[in-house]
Amino acid sequence: AIAYVNGDFLPLDEARISVLDRGFLFSDSVYEVIPVYAGHCFRLAEHLQRLDDSLAGLRISNPHALSAWTELVAALIDANDGGDLSVYIQVTRGAPPRRDHRLPSDVAPTVVAFCQSRGEPDAAVMRDGIGAITHVDTRWHYCSIKSTSLLANVMAADAARAEGATEALLVRDGAVLEGTSSNVFAVIDDRLITPALRETILPGITRAAVLEIATREGIGHQEIDTLTPAALAGASEIWITSSTREVFAVTRLDGKPVGAGRPGPLWTRMRSCLQAMAHE
Numbered sequence: 001a002i003a004y005v006n007g008d009f010l011p012l013d014e015a016r017i018s019v020l021d022r023g024f025l026f027s028d029s030v031y032e033v034i035p036v037y038a039g040h041c042f043r044l045a046e047h048l049q050r051l052d053d054s055l056a057g058l059r060i061s062n063p064h065a066l067s068a069w070t071e072l073v074a075a076l077i078d079a080n081d082g083g084d085l086s087v088y089i090q091v092t093r094g095a096p097p098r099r100d101h102r103l104p105s106d107v108a109p110t111v112v113a114f115c116q117s118r119g120e121p122d123a124a125v126m127r128d129g130i131g132a133i134t135h136v137d138t139r140w141h142y143c144s145i146k147s148t149s150l151l152a153n154v155m156a157a158d159a160a161r162a163e164g165a166t167e168a169l170l171v172r173d174g175a176v177l178e179g180t181s182s183n184v185f186a187v188i189d190d191r192l193i194t195p196a197l198r199e200t201i202l203p204g205i206t207r208a209a210v211l212e213i214a215t216r217e218g219i220g221h222q223e224i225d226t227l228t229p230a231a232l233a234g235a236s237e238i239w240i241t242s243s244t245r246e247v248f249a250v251t252r253l254d255g256k257p258v259g260a261g262r263p264g265p266l267w268t269r270m271r272s273c274l275q276a277m278a279h280e
């Protein structure tokens with residue numbers, strides 16, 4: 001596998017950054033994960049726009065213009081022989097000469113990128129769906145910034161694993177917001193529901209694609225302010241969406257079956273629409 005570090009392409013296991021890098025010391029950095037289908041990025045412009053928004057949110061200057069990012073990503077995909085991949089990009093505030101909480105004024109951002117293979121989803125997951133738990137959201141407030149400060153996400157995901165589930169759906173002030181690395185949808189009274197965007201939700205690119213498909217297909221849908229855990233527990237279908245997982249059906253929530261306890265008909269339809277869109 002070939003990685004990119006600050007202008008150089010090199011083998012991933014030779015890629016290095018400084019221990020003084022603020023991404024390492026303070027999680028002072030942002031990232032993107034871009035899905036690649038047969039060598040082609042899905043919604044690259046949207047991912048690069050969100051990267052720019054995340055950088056602006058942390059007052060890190062974007063080191064590249066859109067055209068340079070586009071070339072960089074294309075070169076990285078080529079260097080890794082294309083196929084079905086996830087491109088990971090991380091931009092940190094950089095590596096100043098000393099550790100200091102105060103933001104440095106004259107340090108160039110660090111840019112790191114690499115690819116991971118993104119195979120077909122597990123057959124058992126497609127057939128049976130996944131389990132999820134509800135879990136208190138202990139993240140900081142600005143979750144619409146895709147920062148690498150993911151400790152709360154990682155620990156909540158591990159709480160799910162400890163209960164035999166795959167994802168934790170995060171609850172704050174009585175509202176289900178999103179998963180630890182996914183957005184959440186529910187089918188309630190035959191309508192597709194998802195929490196409306198706010199500062200504590202990442203504006204998922206897959207989420208946007210699902211809403212676009214719902215509009216195009218005439219599927220009744222609504223972005224709501226408060227999706228309570230009780231309303232979620234009564235849903236006939238629950239889904240999670242992300243660039244790495246497309247759309248997964250959640251068939252157990254907190255140990256209880258969701259609807260009929262099987263991936264639902266709307267999920268089947270949405271999954272095939274999303275795959276068709278990704279392969280366009």
Ligand code: PDD
Nearest residue numbers: 033180181182183202204205206242243
């Ligand atoms: N995570 N919400 C959170 C907290 C996420 O971390 C992600 C994606 C999403 C879905 O966004 P998108 O559809 O744009 O991938 C929602 C990536 C995949 C990750 O951390 O690996």
